Amino acid sequence: MTDELFILGAAIAVALVVARTLSRRFNLPEAILLVLLGLLVSAIPGVGSINVPPELVLTVFLPPLVYHAAFFSAPRETREDAVPIVIMAFSLTCVTALCVALAVGATVPGLAVGAALALGAAVAPTDPVAATSVIKRLGAPRRLVTILEGESLVNDGVALTMFALALTMLQQEITAGFAALELLHVVVGGLAYGLALAWVIGRLRPLIRDPGAQIVLSLATPFLAYIPAEHLGLSGVLATIVVGFYLGLRRDGLLQPASRLTGEMFWEVLVFLLESTLFVLLGLQILDVFHGIEGDRIWPHVPLTVLLVIGVVVGVRMVWTIVVVPLLRFRRFATIEFKERFVMGWAGIRGAITLAIALSIPAEAQGRNLLVFIAACVVLATLLGQAPTLAPLLRKLGMGESEKEMKEETVAREALLESALARIDELAADDEVDERTAEVYRQLFELRLDRVREVLDDEREPEHGKGRIRRELIRAQRKKLDDLYERRKISADARRKLAHELDLEERRRVSGTQGG
Known part of the structure; x- marks a missing residue:
C-alpha cells in the first residue's frame, strides 16, 4: 500500500507540473489536461488499481476548499447583494438538482430516487474559479463577480445538504415530514456550531503571534468546523462556510501583515493542489468507472442520459437567470440588466466541488459508476463548452470595464499613501519619531505616491524609460549578489535574505506598473 501511495503521489505531482506547463504554452484549459494526464497515468502498472476511499475525498478536499472561498469572499459586496445570492443559490440549486434527478430517473430504469438525487446534488453547485478568472481579467462589472462567487459559496452548502439527504434515502425509507425536520436540524445545527466555533477561534487567533503557528491554526480551522459537525449529524459545510466568512470579515485584525502575506500564499498553493488533484483523481478513476458501466443493462441508456443531464444543467440555469429572475420582484434583482443575467446563466461552470x-x-451505492461518469461528463462539457466562450461573450456584450476598475483601485492607492504621509507628519510634529526617521519614511511613501500619480495622469513609463532602468538595477544587484556568494563573501542565509528583498522590490515594481 505504501508503494502504491508513493506511485500515486508521484504521478499526481508530475501531472500537475506538466499540465500547468502545457496550459500556459498552448492556452488550453488546465483542468482538461489534468484529467487527460490522469487517464494516461492510470495505465501505469500499480496506479490504475488504486481506489481512493470516497469518504476520504469529501473529508480531506472539501473543508479547505469551502473555507478558502468563504474566507476570501468580499464581505461588504456580498452583504449588499445577499438577496440575489441567497435566492439564486437556494432556488436554482434545488431546482437543478430535482430536474436532474427526474431526468436521470426517467432515462435509467430501476435507479433509486436517492441515487438520482445524489447525482443532482453533485452537478447542481457551480464552481466560480474558471468563470470569474475570465470575468475579472476582462474587467466586467464587479457586482457580477460578487454574485457569482457568493452564489457558488452558498450553493455548495445547499447541494451538500441535499447530498446528505440523498445518502440517507439510500439507506432507509424516509417521509416528507422526516426529511423536513432533518433538514432543519442539519441546517440550523450547522449554522449554530459554525458561529460558536468562529467566536472561539476569533478570540484565540490574536493571542498567537508566531506566523507558522497561525498558518497551522488556519489549516486546522476548516477541519475543526467540518468533521465534528458531521459527526454530530449537522451540516459540516455550512459550519465551515460560517467560520470562514466570520473570520474573513475580521482577518485584518486577526493576523499581522507578515502572517497575512505568508498565509495567503500558502492557501493559494494549497487550493491549487487540492483542486488539481481532484481532476487528476477523476482521470485515474474514469477508466474503471467506464468499465463498470460498459456491458451493464443500463449501458444503452448512458449516451442519452449524459446528453440529457448536460442539457438540463445548462438549460435550467439559463432559463432561471433570464426568465425567472425578472419575475422575482426584489429590489436588488431589478437592477440586474439582461446582458448581466445572460452572462450569469452561461457562467454556470462545474468544477472541483462537483467532482468532490x-x-x-x-x-456500495446503486449505480455509483454511472453517477460518477455522468458528473464527470458534465464537468468536462461545461469546461470545454462554456469556459472558453466566456471571454468572447463578454467582449460581444461590451461588458469590459477594465480602465474604470484600474483607475478606481489607483485612486484608492493614492488616498492610502496620502494618509500615511499625513500620519508621518503628525508623528514628527508630536516628537513621537525623530525627524531623520520621519524623512526616510516620507521619501519611501512619496516615491510610491509619485508612481501612483503617474498612472492617474496616464503618463505611463515607456519601455526605454525609468521602468527599464529599475529592471536593470535589480538585475545588476542579483548578479552582484550571486558573485559575492560564489566568492564566499556572504553566507547562504545572507544571500537568501537579500534575494528575498530584491524579490519584494521587483514585485512592488510590477504592482506599481499594473495598478500603481
Whole structure:
C-alpha cells in the first residue's frame, strides 16, 4: 500500500507540473489536461488499481476548499447583494438538482430516487474559479463577480445538504415530514456550531503571534468546523462556510501583515493542489468507472442520459437567470440588466466541488459508476463548452470595464499613501519619531505616491524609460549578489535574505506598473 501511495503521489505531482506547463504554452484549459494526464497515468502498472476511499475525498478536499472561498469572499459586496445570492443559490440549486434527478430517473430504469438525487446534488453547485478568472481579467462589472462567487459559496452548502439527504434515502425509507425536520436540524445545527466555533477561534487567533503557528491554526480551522459537525449529524459545510466568512470579515485584525502575506500564499498553493488533484483523481478513476458501466443493462441508456443531464444543467440555469429572475420582484434583482443575467446563466461552470461530491458517493451505492461518469461528463462539457466562450461573450456584450476598475483601485492607492504621509507628519510634529526617521519614511511613501500619480495622469513609463532602468538595477544587484556568494563573501542565509528583498522590490515594481 505504501508503494502504491508513493506511485500515486508521484504521478499526481508530475501531472500537475506538466499540465500547468502545457496550459500556459498552448492556452488550453488546465483542468482538461489534468484529467487527460490522469487517464494516461492510470495505465501505469500499480496506479490504475488504486481506489481512493470516497469518504476520504469529501473529508480531506472539501473543508479547505469551502473555507478558502468563504474566507476570501468580499464581505461588504456580498452583504449588499445577499438577496440575489441567497435566492439564486437556494432556488436554482434545488431546482437543478430535482430536474436532474427526474431526468436521470426517467432515462435509467430501476435507479433509486436517492441515487438520482445524489447525482443532482453533485452537478447542481457551480464552481466560480474558471468563470470569474475570465470575468475579472476582462474587467466586467464587479457586482457580477460578487454574485457569482457568493452564489457558488452558498450553493455548495445547499447541494451538500441535499447530498446528505440523498445518502440517507439510500439507506432507509424516509417521509416528507422526516426529511423536513432533518433538514432543519442539519441546517440550523450547522449554522449554530459554525458561529460558536468562529467566536472561539476569533478570540484565540490574536493571542498567537508566531506566523507558522497561525498558518497551522488556519489549516486546522476548516477541519475543526467540518468533521465534528458531521459527526454530530449537522451540516459540516455550512459550519465551515460560517467560520470562514466570520473570520474573513475580521482577518485584518486577526493576523499581522507578515502572517497575512505568508498565509495567503500558502492557501493559494494549497487550493491549487487540492483542486488539481481532484481532476487528476477523476482521470485515474474514469477508466474503471467506464468499465463498470460498459456491458451493464443500463449501458444503452448512458449516451442519452449524459446528453440529457448536460442539457438540463445548462438549460435550467439559463432559463432561471433570464426568465425567472425578472419575475422575482426584489429590489436588488431589478437592477440586474439582461446582458448581466445572460452572462450569469452561461457562467454556470462545474468544477472541483462537483467532482468532490461525485467521487464521495459510497462505493456500495446503486449505480455509483454511472453517477460518477455522468458528473464527470458534465464537468468536462461545461469546461470545454462554456469556459472558453466566456471571454468572447463578454467582449460581444461590451461588458469590459477594465480602465474604470484600474483607475478606481489607483485612486484608492493614492488616498492610502496620502494618509500615511499625513500620519508621518503628525508623528514628527508630536516628537513621537525623530525627524531623520520621519524623512526616510516620507521619501519611501512619496516615491510610491509619485508612481501612483503617474498612472492617474496616464503618463505611463515607456519601455526605454525609468521602468527599464529599475529592471536593470535589480538585475545588476542579483548578479552582484550571486558573485559575492560564489566568492564566499556572504553566507547562504545572507544571500537568501537579500534575494528575498530584491524579490519584494521587483514585485512592488510590477504592482506599481499594473495598478500603481
